[in-house]
Amino acid sequence: MSYTIKDACIGCEVCKRLCPVDAIYGEKENVQKIDEDLCIDCGACGKICPKGAIYDDFGVQCEIVKRSKWDRPKFDVSKCTSCLSCVDICPVKCLLIPDIEETNQDRLIPFISEINTCIGCGFCELKCPVEAIIMVSS
Amino acid sequence: MAKGYMGKILVVDLSKNEFKEEIIPDDVYEKYLSGTGLGAYYLYHNMPANADPLGPDNYIGFMSGLLTGTGSLFTGRWMAVGKSPLTGTWGDANCGGNFSPAIKQCGYDGIFFKGISDKPVYLYIDAKTMELRDASDLWGIDAVDAEQLLIERYAKQGKTPRVATIGQSGEKCSLISGICNDRGRIAARSGLGAVMGSKKLKALVLLGNKPITPHNYDEMKKLSKMCNRWVNFQPPFVTGPATAYVGKLMRYLPHQLVMDGMLYKIFLRKWGTVSMNQLSVEIGDSPIKNWDGSSDDWPVSHSNIVNPDVFTDCEIVKYHCYSCPLGCGGICSMSGKYEETHKPEYETVICLGALCMNTDKDSIFYMNEMLNRAGMDTISAGHVLAFAIECYEKGIITKDDTDGIELTWGNTDAMIEMLQLMIDRKGIGDILADGVRVAAQKIGKGSEKFAIHAGGQEPAAHDGRADPGFALHYSVEATPGRHTIGAYLYYEMFQLWKRLKDLPAPKMLYHKDTKYTVDEEKIQMAAACSKYMNIINGAGACMFGAFLGITRMPLFDWLNAATGWNKSDEEIMQIGERIQTIKQDFNVKHGIEPKNNKVPLRTLGQPPQTRGSNKGRSVNLDKLMSEYWQFFGWNSETGKPSTETKRALGIE
Numbered sequence: 001m002s003y004t005i006k007d008a009c010i011g012c013e014v015c016k017r018l019c020p021v022d023a024i025y026g027e028k029e030n031v032q033k034i035d036e037d038l039c040i041d042c043g044a045c046g047k048i049c050p051k052g053a054i055y056d057d058f059g060v061q062c063e064i065v066k067r068s069k070w071d072r073p074k075f076d077v078s079k080c081t082s083c084l085s086c087v088d089i090c091p092v093k094c095l096l097i098p099d100i101e102e103t104n105q106d107r108l109i110p111f112i113s114e115i116n117t118c119i120g121c122g123f124c125e126l127k128c129p130v131e132a133i134i135m136v137s138s
Numbered sequence: 139m140a141k142g143y144m145g146k147i148l149v150v151d152l153s154k155n156e157f158k159e160e161i162i163p164d165d166v167y168e169k170y171l172s173g174t175g176l177g178a179y180y181l182y183h184n185m186p187a188n189a190d191p192l193g194p195d196n197y198i199g200f201m202s203g204l205l206t207g208t209g210s211l212f213t214g215r216w217m218a219v220g221k222s223p224l225t226g227t228w229g230d231a232n233c234g235g236n237f238s239p240a241i242k243q244c245g246y247d248g249i250f251f252k253g254i255s256d257k258p259v260y261l262y263i264d265a266k267t268m269e270l271r272d273a274s275d276l277w278g279i280d281a282v283d284a285e286q287l288l289i290e291r292y293a294k295q296g297k298t299p300r301v302a303t304i305g306q307s308g309e310k311c312s313l314i315s316g317i318c319n320d321r322g323r324i325a326a327r328s329g330l331g332a333v334m335g336s337k338k339l340k341a342l343v344l345l346g347n348k349p350i351t352p353h354n355y356d357e358m359k360k361l362s363k364m365c366n367r368w369v370n371f372q373p374p375f376v377t378g379p380a381t382a383y384v385g386k387l388m389r390y391l392p393h394q395l396v397m398d399g400m401l402y403k404i405f406l407r408k409w410g411t412v413s414m415n416q417l418s419v420e421i422g423d424s425p426i427k428n429w430d431g432s433s434d435d436w437p438v439s440h441s442n443i444v445n446p447d448v449f450t451d452c453e454i455v456k457y458h459c460y461s462c463p464l465g466c467g468g469i470c471s472m473s474g475k476y477e478e479t480h481k482p483e484y485e486t487v488i489c490l491g492a493l494c495m496n497t498d499k500d501s502i503f504y505m506n507e508m509l510n511r512a513g514m515d516t517i518s519a520g521h522v523l524a525f526a527i528e529c530y531e532k533g534i535i536t537k538d539d540t541d542g543i544e545l546t547w548g549n550t551d552a553m554i555e556m557l558q559l560m561i562d563r564k565g566i567g568d569i570l571a572d573g574v575r576v577a578a579q580k581i582g583k584g585s586e587k588f589a590i591h592a593g594g595q596e597p598a599a600h601d602g603r604a605d606p607g608f609a610l611h612y613s614v615e616a617t618p619g620r621h622t623i624g625a626y627l628y629y630e631m632f633q634l635w636k637r638l639k640d641l642p643a644p645k646m647l648y649h650k651d652t653k654y655t656v657d658e659e660k661i662q663m664a665a666a667c668s669k670y671m672n673i674i675n676g677a678g679a680c681m682f683g684a685f686l687g688i689t690r691m692p693l694f695d696w697l698n699a700a701t702g703w704n705k706s707d708e709e710i711m712q713i714g715e716r717i718q719t720i721k722q723d724f725n726v727k728h729g730i731e732p733k734n735n736k737v738p739l740r741t742l743g744q745p746p747q748t749r750g751s752n753k754g755r756s757v758n759l760d761k762l763m764s765e766y767w768q769f770f771g772w773n774s775e776t777g778k779p780s781t782e783t784k785r786a787l788g789i790e
Binding site for chain 1: 207209210211214236239265266296297298347348349355358359362363366369453454455456458460461462463465469478
């Protein structure tokens, strides 16, 4: 399964720059393509495309969402088990674990290092086995 | 429809630099799960009989678990599989850290290697490339540094590379070497590091990002949250030194209470496996002085140097493997050449401590880090040292043989020097680096009776005289000498009878003497442990999670929710039985006589000890083994699976 780009694409390459796995290719100002073997279905391209040219796995046209309104992970640290499934899956390294020398906790609790790198994919919420992460619109 | 597993494996021929993807049919997963089960299935069918373990025909497989990455807890372990050069039998070893999901994220349930490369290489896989790259610059570098170099080389925006690598021991084909990941965690047993070394395969660097999707995410998470509630129950408990006195009390009472794994979980969460250091010595579970001593030789005044609080005092932070809510591991600070080390495990502490009569705490930390970096098994290394010391003390080897090292009981400096010789394979270290069986064969002069091993594999630090289940599993498993499969104690903690009504429920309070009688109940318990551990290793789960009990760590329900199967508990247990039988038949196919894998009489209390907590205890191993084999439908004299049994289980 993979996202697809249709003819409305103007080749502005915004999506290409955002794609965390370099799955988008094509000439500037031409219709871009998504390599379906590389696409991880994070949906970032669909939200950023100014022309609504991107369609999801199910063939549904993606809606443009203002970047400041993208969903971001919210942690409930009291539920977090430090299993680090979220850190492992984060495709943009926006979730990190603290340096062991610097932490004052007795275990490693993930934190959002740079919220602007977050693409709002929600993989961390999906992978958290104990629902300690919820995605909320900022 | 998503089923939790990836449905294919990768086979790399190192001789020809060829990559081949193989699709694994769904019914293979239904019969063998993934992980060790799939590995056993593949190697049983593809490895020629009598393949040289260090030759091109042997395979080394890196397997992920069926439940890894599916939203379950305690399921982040990966398994190395192959024919063991140490024992010549089926070999597997498993390890935690973050490597297991990385295998599946590359799109495979397992990555197998065959052939031999003509120069050192490592495998690199990311979403776009898959190739063998030159590892000449990494050859000779220890496992921790090599891993760090590779991570720095491939760290970029996005995922962190996950690396498994061998150290110098594996490169030099030491038969007691393992495979390391996550800064010195090690899949240590069965000597599979030597298989990697023989193939000139230094490391795997995995950077895939394929999604791992279970059949029913909601159900997986519902089960995980239930499981996590039990893990979070953590009342304040006794202090570290007090554990010794709990052990003393257990030792002098003639009766024993059924162990509930929740209690052990509380210990594990607070201290990790080192919580058992003193308690185990007191109840007779720890081998002392190369299995010849007793708890009287290692009294509380000795063991106090490794009381559990010693380890938490220098623990910087707890270490959790992937998807683990418990966190039994830790990163500890230490003085000297290395600043940090993974918290030594109980096995390491006893094998490098009590087994060699070493009472220097700092040296145990140092040797732990030294062995993790070299990629050598601490259990086997401790046994080899204890063997060499006993040979030296009995005059079988002398200062001339040891390059002047005075190998006496408790001589810490001598132990460290000898370990360095073993890692470098210099002098007598060259002989000792292949484990006690090979060392005894080469040294001769009656040293064989001090070589403690089962079929070549050194047993772990659990004494069969205190729990005969350990002696049985050391001797009867397809991977001999293994403490992570079964014991009467483990059966009590697994609580399988709560789901499988045919299995016997132990009495709440029982007399210790009853552990030494051989009856059908004992055999049922042992067989259930073997089957259950095969399922755990197929799912990529952790035994410490399973100690919570089958109703609290819902392994069977996770398996059904992840795959969309609707298997009954009995059907899942039959998968475990099938894996047990195919591993045993792998051994038979490769010319192993199962009855030769018995642990030596010294470890069985024959003759019984005259003092200490195992005074007067002896284990009737022959009867236990014979009845265990018969229970599985194997020949009760030879331990070989019958054609009818194999046919009934669908093993072709």
